[in-house]
């Protein structure tokens with residue numbers, strides 16, 4: 001079977017291998033069969049192993065949904081009565097967590113920080129020192145809207161110093177940047193199969209401290225479908241998801257996990273870094289400027305300022321590239337025109353070389369002169 005290969009430079013779903021795509025083509029099966037339950041048991045072990053967790057200490061709990069479901073589940077399930085969440089808010093994804101707290105009426109502190117520079121850890125500590133009712137410190141590892149990387153190990157150390165738990169949205173770093181759940185002081189992390197694992201969308205998962213999940217049995221229940229303990233307990237007692245799992249996505253994820261271990265954590269990490277370096281070189285060659293300083297970047301996302309050229313038209317450039325098999329993505333910084341190029345899929349340097357050949361043609365096609373120009377006032381980094 002010939003499947004056209006598209007290069008996705010958007011922040012997930014990512015470009016997948018043909019073997020992962022084809023793994024979805026399986027004989028029909030009822031997911032309540034033992035054969036399917038066995039697959040889920042193995043997958044839950046593998047998902048803990050990927051972040052080097054001890055299987056006796058950490059559990060993976062699967063959900064049917066996109067990555068956001070895991071943010072929802074953690075926030076609504078892990079807050080005891082009378083306690084507060086400290087949300088470290090320095091990007092669109094942590095702002096989404098604040099929105100969820102508002103939605104569920106969860107007591108929280110919206111700790112807003114600049115979206116384009118280093119997190120002020122001493123300010124984080126002041127929040128913890130001044131509010132002894134904080135139970136959960138919530139942060140986002142890689143703010144995918146900008147590529148800003150948060151120091152989760154240090155955040156987690158502070159959380160633990162004040163007897164709080166550290167919940168981290170690692171949706172766009174899991175299986176991309178090496179994570180060691182214990183050494184990184186993470187109590188709960190999460191992801192979705194279509195991101196770093198390079199599988200299909202529809203399956204998401206939380207990896208967290210079993211002891212805390214068990215304690216959360218007595219925490220207030222705020223959702224029926226999206227409660228962490230309920231789902232965990234069902235896995236524990238019946239070995240499967242409470243309600244219908246995304247069957248074919250699970251098969252694709254099994255194959256993706258196999259390919260993850262075959263490529264290897266470090267080799268895969270190096271490949272993504274190589275891809276991002278090729279992106280940076282391509283951008284520099286055309287005069288484009290990134291909005292986040294390199295030293296604060298995850299290395300998985302480049303957020304690029306729109307140049308000051310009257311012919312600049314993101315939609316037109318996007319369409320030109322899209323028609324030729326390359327997907328670029330708009331940015332997410334309010335008040336600033338930006339676009340993004342991400343490095344998370346089954347792609348390598350040569351794909352980026354091919355992309356820049358097309359991207360350059362798109363600029364010519366739109367009469368944008370290169371190197372592109374910026375007014376003096378535009379952030380230069």
Ligand SMILES: *Cc1c(COP(=O)(O)O)cnc(C)c1O
Nearest residue numbers: 066067068093142144169171172
């Ligand atoms: C992709 C992503 C999510 C989840 O997005 P979905 O569209 O629900 O899959 C959440 N947080 C971060 C940091 C992400 O990159």
